[in-house]
Each structure stands twice: as structure tokens, then as C-alpha cells.
Amino acid sequence: MSKKIRRSLSAAREITDMVLAHYMSAVQAHQESRWVAWCTAVAPPSEILYSMGIQPLFPENYACVATVMRTMSKAFEISESHGLSRDLCSYARGVMGFVLGGEAPLGGMEKPDILISTKNVCLSYLKWWQLMAHTLQRPLYVIDCPRIISEIEESHLRYVSEQLERLVLRLEKITGRTLDKDKLKEALELSSKAAELWRRVLGLRKARPCPVGVTDSSAAMFPLVASAGTMEAVEYYEKLLDEVSERVEAGTGVIEDEKFRLLLSGIPYWHHLDLFNYLKNRYGAVFVYELYTATWGITSLNSTRPFESLAFKMLYNPTNMPPKWAEEWIAGIVKDFDIDGIVLLSSRSCKATSINNLVIHRVLRDKYGIPSVVIEADHTDHRDYSDAEIKAKLDTFMEILGSKSHMRPANR
């Protein structure tokens, strides 16, 4: 029985260069006297910024890149020595270490002229951004997003879109550049197109064997995070869609002998991405969907109503939606993608994505009969990571899944 590991997608391998180019583009922006904005990564108003020639950078992404490059340790020490508790979001702690003078990879992040927070995911989106703005002595603009408790209502949309319009006024005033409405319309169309292509790519993972694994998909979401609203992102996802479609047609999977199809919830532990290979090699288990990567591109945009549409995108993200919505969303994915089990990755320093995992685990089991396992570590801070313990927990889970699959009808 061969379990030959396929090479990763060539489109995913391109990401390294795109990341480098992205951080360079901020340097270039400053050379051209254009502004740089540090933005939160979930549904930032990139479409507006790109239309105004402002280059967004994403500290969360930078933290993730720095973790993969194994350059975070010193940064953590620096931020701790400045009084930041180890219990706080490790993305924040890492980036603060760089902001406070730690040696930063890729030449560091070009300093911002403004910081923009969407405050639609977690409190760190407010407090971390405040701390950066305070430390760097730069202005902060927060777009305050209400939590959704049943449905997104007219009043929510109005509140958020008013704030977006005010952001534009403010940017126009301080940069002296006006927002070109046609450019904005075009940016929304491009952003929407990229999102749609990404959804189609993710949809192709319904195929057996699954053509894209979690590592590739975590890399390939980068253009949607960094370049929503640009042609570059659309071209990237067109290419990606072609490559993945070919794989599906050829019946090429992440592994040929796919035994288990898993769903990932939570932020990958960037310092131990090999955990995914462990499951793949040892159990033939493939992640066919991640709630994390699906968060980007979850909705389309209507370019005729740009502000309202961007407001909707901000509010409509899984951490901001009510528990009932999240539960049904997950159950729907499990069904559509024929998923055997769910791995809920908790991060000790990220309550927003982790605090209710124990309850989600129960609800999935009791209400839907879906098996899941809750793993606890930190998404960026590798220092307390216990590889053996985590693998042991996953081993037990896989054994349970294995014993269940014996009871399945043979056509599966």
C-alpha cells in the first residue's frame, strides 16, 4: 500500500516570492510618497486603500511568517521585558517585540503612517493596535463592529459603513488624495472575483482524493489576505484554480490512499506545521477544509454599494457570528465535504478562536454525532509546545476514528 506524498502545488510554492514582494511594496510606497497602513487581517478595507494608493501591511501575517521562519524567540523576550504578559496574543507579543527594536526578518515591516483596525474578531484587534499606535506614535482608526447575535441587520450595516465613509474622508484629508469612485468599484469587483475563485478552489477539495492539503491552502490564502482588490490576486487564484482543477481531473490527491478526511478549526500552530504531515503519513488523514482559510473569501461584494458591501464583509466572519450560525456552518461543511472528524486547535493566547472549543466539541458530538478532538497549544509561541503530548492525543483520536470507519458501509 503506497502512501506516496505528492509535491505541493506549484501555485503554493510561489507564495514565498509574493510575501517578499508584498513587504517590499511598502518600502516602494514610501519611496513614491504613498502611505503605508498597518491593518487587521480579517476583512480590512484593502479595497479602499488600494484605490487610494495606500499600501496595507498585516502584522498578523508578519507574525505568522516570522514564526514559520523561526525568528520569534527574541521578539517574545523583548515584549515580555517591556511588561507584556505571556498570556496575551502571541501574534501581538511577537510583533511588539519587533516594534520595540527586535531584529525583524525580511528587513522588518515598513513603518506605518496610520493603523487601521476592524475590531471584528477579537479584543487584540483593539488593544494590540492601540499599543502599536501608542508605541509608534501614529494615528489609529478603529472600525467598531458589533457582535452579531442573530442576523446582520440594517442598523449594523449603517453603523459600519458610516465609519468606513468617515475613514475615507479622513484619509483624503491627510493624504491629500481623493478616492476615485471608479477605482473603488473596480477594486471591489476584483476582490469579489478573487474571493469567488478561492471558494471554488476550496470547493474542489470535495473530490476524493482531496487535491489540496492544509499546508498548501494556508499558504495560498495569502494573496486574499494581502492583496484583496488587486488584479494580482485574481490572476493568482485563476492560476490556482486551473492547477487544482487539473489535479481533480487527473485524480491526483494529497495522498493516493486517503483514509480519513479531516476538518481543521482554529489557527495552525505555525511553528509545528509538520503536525499535519504526521497525520498524513501515519494515518492517511488529510485536512480537506479549514475554517481558518475559508474565512477569507467567505462572501461576495456588491460594487454598486461599496461601503455597505464592505461593512457586510467585516461583520460576516465566523468569530463575529452567533454560536448557532457557527454550529450550522460547521455541520454543513462536514456534510458537503464528507468529513470524518474535526481537529479543534485551541491557542492558549487566542480566546477569540478557542474559548468555546470545549463546548463546540460537545455540541458536535451530542447534536450531530460528529467526532472531534480539542488540542491545546499556542499558535505562535513554541516555548511550551509538547509534541509528544499532542501527538498522543491525536493518536487516540485517530484510533477512535479508525474503529468507527470499520463500521461504515463498504462503499466509503
Place this chain on the structure above:
Amino acid sequence: MTANGAVDKFRELFETRDAIAAEWKNRGKKTIGCISIYTPEEVIYAAESLPVGILGGTKSFAKANVYLPSFSCSFICGFLEKLLENEYRYLDLVTLPSLCDSIWGFYSIWKQISSNPEIYLLHYPSKRSGEAIKYFTKEVEKFKNFLEKFTGKEISKKALEIAVDVYNENRRLLKRLYMLRKSESPPIFGFEALEVVLSSMTTPKTLHNELLKELLTDLAARQEYPEGEVRLLISGHILDNTDILRVVEGAGGLVVADDLDSGSRYFWSLVENTHNPIENVSQRYLNLPSPYGPNVKGRIKHLTDMIKEFNVEGVVFLTRRFCDPYLFDHPILEQVLKQLGVPFLHLEHAYPLAKASLRTRVEAFIEMLR
């Protein structure tokens, strides 16, 4: 360290808060749990209901830990534990302002596991711009409409005005009490002042007002003054029991002021007028100095004002472990105090309290200040 009898009544009110609320409910009225400081309590009062300040509780979190992970703050753990222990049977409703991820997490968890009591989430904006003020005012208005349905009582403008008066009176009286602590020998201990404020969060306000007036008279006649060698200020979240302050004051400190949710921040500012009570009340709550607002300036101002006004010699920051909002502000506040030359001690704490190590650290700090 000996307590004087003057605040015994408040201690008793605080210790019997569950019984008081249960009794209220037995009279056919609603009791509504809330995070006192950020919930417009006037609206609840105007609906003839009792707002009951939610407090974390400090016992074991055995039941709560079935649902909450190890990295949850003790406030949310304690609250959930108490709910699961059925000690909050009397609550008809819980109102939570959307302050932090723990509260939103708690909301999601409770929604999944129970519907009794029901939870009402109130959006608390992180901005103070025109849109934010308008939005929050609408939120409070919506809450009012909800309460009218929920309690079956119409909330008139008149009722709101009366509520504002009652609440403002409580605030003024509490402030008068605090002002006495500016004196060189304050008439009460910090832990006693905390008992007075905590009981205000759980006791019907009119009763509390009466007792406060008596207290102020009693204190004027107080003979015995608490002893302490160093004037301290305590800064932090809701301190829901007196244990830590007793440790601090047992070690030779005298707490003369605070920057606490269950302290000065709860009552320092008034609802300025009542032309449009909902709007006026909303504005007051939105402008509280807190870690949930647009910047740390408000907190810095309140903290430094208190330090100056109360002649504070040292600050003890008390932060619950895993409490993101306060932990994020901490480096900035430390910086401010360093610049001011005010010594400080940062205690991150969890429950059960590690009293012995707390005491050692506090003693060392006070030793340094002597």
C-alpha cells in the same frame, strides 16, 4: 488591623446579597444580573427591577472548567461556576456589555448549554465618535424596549429621571466617603471601602443610599483610625472580594484610593442632566475611563488624578491572569508611573489566591516604600 463597626452593615449586605436578591424576586419583581459598571443600571431600576452586579466568585471552578479552557479569566470562570452551581437561581436575565473576548466567549457557551437565565448582549463601542455615541444610545434604547416587554412595566421618562436621581445620589455619597480618605488619617480601611462599593452593586439603591448617609455620620464620630504606614492605590478590574486588600493592609499598607471597576470608576462621574435621559445615561456610560475605549488616555487621567488627589505613595496593579484588556494596558500605565516617579507593584493573580506569596511580595514592596 481592626475594622470598626461602622461598615458592618455593608459587609452584611454584601455577604447576604444572594438572599436579598432572592427575596426581591419573591416579591414578584425581576432581578437582572449585569456587569454593574458598564450596564446602564438606571434603565433596569426604572423598570422596577433589581440590577445585581455579577461577581466572579473565588471557589473552585470544577464545574466551569468542563466548558471553559484553562486559559480563561477567573471572572468568567467564577460567574459560570456560580451559574452551574445554581447559586444564581434568582436571576431572571443577565445583561452583558460586549467588553472582551471572554464575555463574548461566555455568551456563546451559555447560549449552547442553557437558556435560563437568558442573556442580553449590549454592544459597548470602542469608539467615542458621533456614530458610536448614536449607536450606543440606540442600543440602550433597544435595551429599554426589551426590558419593557420583559418586565411588563412601561419605562417612562419620569421613571428614568427618578432613577438617575437615585443613582446620582448614590454616586455623590460614595464620592463623599472617598473624599474622607484624602485626609492624613483616613477613617476607613481600603477593604472596608471596597465592601461599601461592592454592596452598592448588589443592594437596592434607595436602601444603600440611606445606609450611606448613616455611615457618613458615623464616620464623623469615629474615634479609632486605621493604621497604615504607606498610602496605596489599587488599580485593576472588578475586585470581587476583600482578601487581597486584607493582605495588603495586613502588611502595613493603607489603601486610600483606587482605580477599580468595583471602586472609584463605578461612581466617579454623574449623569450630568436629564433632558433626554436615555441619551444622557448612555453618554455617561460610554465615557467611563476603561480599557475598552478608544485609547488609554482616559485611564491614565483617572489614575494620575487619583494619585495626586489622594497623595498616593505607591500603586498596586492587580490583574487577573488571562485578562487581555488590562494586560494590554499594563505596559503603558507602568511607563506613565515610571515617568511620574510613583513606585508600583504588579500582581497578576488567579484563584485560589496564593496568599503566602502575595503577602511576601506586598511586604517587600511596602518595605521599599517605608
